[in-house]
Amino acid sequence: MNWVYVSLIFLTIIISIQPSYIHPDEQFQSLQMLSYIFNKEKYLNLNVKKIIPWEFENQNSARSYFPLYVVYAPIYKFIKIFNITDSLEIFQLVRFYNLIIFLISCKITIVTIKKRLDDKTEQIDVHLFWMLILTSYVTTSFQSHTFSNSIETIILQLHLSILQTLIPRNQRDLSNKYKFALSLLHGTLISFGIFNRMTYPAFIFFPLIYMFFKYYTKSANNMLQLISTIFSFLITSAVIISIDSRLYESDSYVITPLNNLLYNLDKKNLLKHGLHARYTHIIINLPQMLGPMIYVLFKLKKQKINLLSLSILSGLTCLSLFEHQELRFLIPLYSIFCLYIVTNCNLKAIPNYKVVVKIWIIYNVIMTIVLGLLHQSGVLLSIQFLNKYYKQNITANIWWKTYSPPTWFYNDAHIVNSSTNIENGIEYNSAIDFELRKHHVIDLKGCSIELFNDTLHKLLTNQGDKNTTIQVVIPNSVKHRVEKISNNYNITQVYHTWFHLDLDHFDIEHPSSFYPGIGVYDFSL
Template sequence: MHLSKFEILAISIGILIAIQPSYIHPDEHFQSLEILAQLFYGINGTIPWEYDLINGARSFVPLILYYGPVYYLLACILHINNPSILLYCVRLQHALSFLLITYMSLSYIVPNSKACRSKAYVYVITSYVTWSFQSHSFSNSIETLVLLATIATFSMQLEKSTQNYYLLSIFQGILITLGIFNRMTFPAFVFLPSLMVFWKYYLNHWRSFMLLILTIVVTSFIFILIDTNIYGSSIYIIAPMNNLLYNVSVDNLSQHGLHPRYTHILVNLPQLIGPGILYMIPHHKNQIKSFFMSLPMLSIYSAILILSLFPHQELRFLTPLVPFICIKLAKCKSPIFFKIWVMFNLTMGIIIGVFHQSGIVDILTQQIFYADRDINVHIWWKSYSPPTWMYMNDNLTVSTTNFIDDIERIDNIDFNMHENYVIDLKGSDLKLTNETIWNFMKNDAMRKITLFYPSSVESKVLQILNNTHIQHKKIYHTRRHLDLDHFDINDLSTFIPGFSVVELQYA
């Protein structure tokens, strides 16, 4: 593997961004690290709805297979409970595994053109999606790795379609099962490519096909048994099916946000690839057949078509497509375009990979807030949900807001608690926040409360703190926090970056 100086620089930038405290989306913690920390360290924290026994909508198997060795090494052998070490080890694992698997997969997906393959890899390693999203602990990041490996096996079968690939079919069956149990969206990415492989390969190799199906069935049954045992359920837990049943309900999806059907193609895809969107359509007639009939492009169209049927559409759902898009971009010969591509990705890499919501993680890696000590009542407001696993606290209690009959309330709140209590107010209004603080204060005038909030809502916080009956002291502040959710053109203070921690006490 020979890398140019520019490629080494791009990879180095990616690794540097990978170990920044940015926080892109709550699911990067709550669908992986939150659960793993509780399994390996026995701490208390947030139980996401997917992992509640009532729902059973996420499989533990992909988490254990991918993260298990790292967590076992750090928790059981080295006895490290520092959340920053845990977090950045996981992010480095993601970054390095993606770089390696992408490089290996491209040699099979683009076998006949070394120049195109090398150029595609350059586009991959200069993408901010690689630097930020693929280095974070999303289930989409694992989905990308499994998808690359699966399309690589498809490519091998099509390259030499007269050969029997028995072992490859078994490996392919394991990959497909792992992909489905990791995210129920995985079939959307392989639907059209698998039809081509079935038509051009498996129709002539029925033994290989039966071996593939048998492997999927056996592997699925093993995964179901493992999940059922970990959940402690008296009935079989089929996580992908439970997840699908949840997501076909518009009422359920409305709790996570509903989007127009065109969001993926008109909003999310342009955000992912920026100027690359100009090259996602063929420009010449002789390109049309090769453009539409290649496995990478079939995967792109298959995913966008199927995922657009669901009214909940987040940008990260399309991140597994970026390596395939880079294969298409590799055919662009314009040096000006590549310079624009690099500038776009550097800008997005700094915004998303370095500063986005980074104050939350930055604060929770400070010794005064985690591990081997009791905390008081911590109230988080107008921020992403705090990754409660980073407290590394085995006595922690967590409460958060929920909407009941269109009224926002805090679930199971206990105003009599004095310590090891985290309340996530999310984006609740000023009234609920003020009432929450005062309900704790009036129950015990000596109680101390710690309030966490972004600088973008400082003016609103001051409406609470300026009350003469509250003493407040800022105990921590970082400018390294970019809040993109609360901009208000009528209040320029909302554009101020930063995150603050204030200790409150009744005067």
């Protein structure tokens, strides 16, 4: 390993642990629950319904606990052993951990594929693979984050490595004992992948069909391996269902992927998360993920049909059937695309490859700054400030026009979260307890200035003391809107950072809406 790789790895680590915040799911489907799972003793006297995301509520049971326990138990064990209590340090450790296990899975995959190649007729550019992984914003801004999609990437890489190993290559074949062991692991990974995300079959559907005709139907022994795979899948699924049913305190069996699928098949539910055209993944998300490397993909002379290409086609085809399409859903395919490129081309043979490399670097630097460093970073930085400045004696905090603040980051066992409610398409604040004076986090999301003002006024007038002060967190992009109601309050800025980029509230009529930054303000009457 030369100094270039060392420098890239170091830079990748530094960027990966920055407090950028891409999507609420990376907090609420993982770290929010992990904080509760591994620190239940802190929440014994708290109404946990106020901190548990809806997917994990007993009546919904749309997410499995099992993958969180399996994947994150080692790092949380480390955190407990060394008594690490600072939220930012825990956050950075978990992201570092995610990055490391991803790089390890990449190493396993690249070694497996290299071993299975015919040295005389095929070659693989390992250096190019690592350069594509370490220089991409996808690694630092998505893969290192605590998305369930990030776990899905690792499962998919290991899964394809197993399938690649099972397929005979020349005279170098495996013992039957080893094949059966891999077949058992194959079934376990299918089950684990599905319970991690119900979309996982999308990435392996075509590869499994290929394996059935290319491998399993070739002999009776191979069919026995398929049977062992099915057996392993059923046993693993039964164990996970049993564990989830117990954790959800259900009298009946809880099958979380099925509940999740039924939820997503209802178009009314998808409307809450946003509907997209079915070509969004192909036309928008894929080019955004690959950047200039999509040019290299189209310049490949030979488009091979193998497990890598089938996984790519399978993922894009199946995921495009759903009308809710986000870039992060394609994260598992990025490393597969990289593997496919390096096993099918010599970059220097691509026309204008030097230009492509330069554009690649520029593109990823820009995307890394925007998504890996700045995007909604001030949310966690503001909570860090509130923790230290108010020494966990938190009053009522209002968050407006930001991503939802993860309450686990407050490291406060008494924290209660509330938000606006929508009835018949109209947003209200009737679900907020205005009498709650301490340890209260109020997420006003993107509500109107009128509802924001009404919430402020009710909170301050219900405190019983005219000198009461509450903290309000507002990005610079909407400060001009607050000026409309500023005469009603005494407003003092107590914290500000430019390390925050809000891409959701640009207003061409107000140039200040393009300003980065976020502030914490004391509001009083």
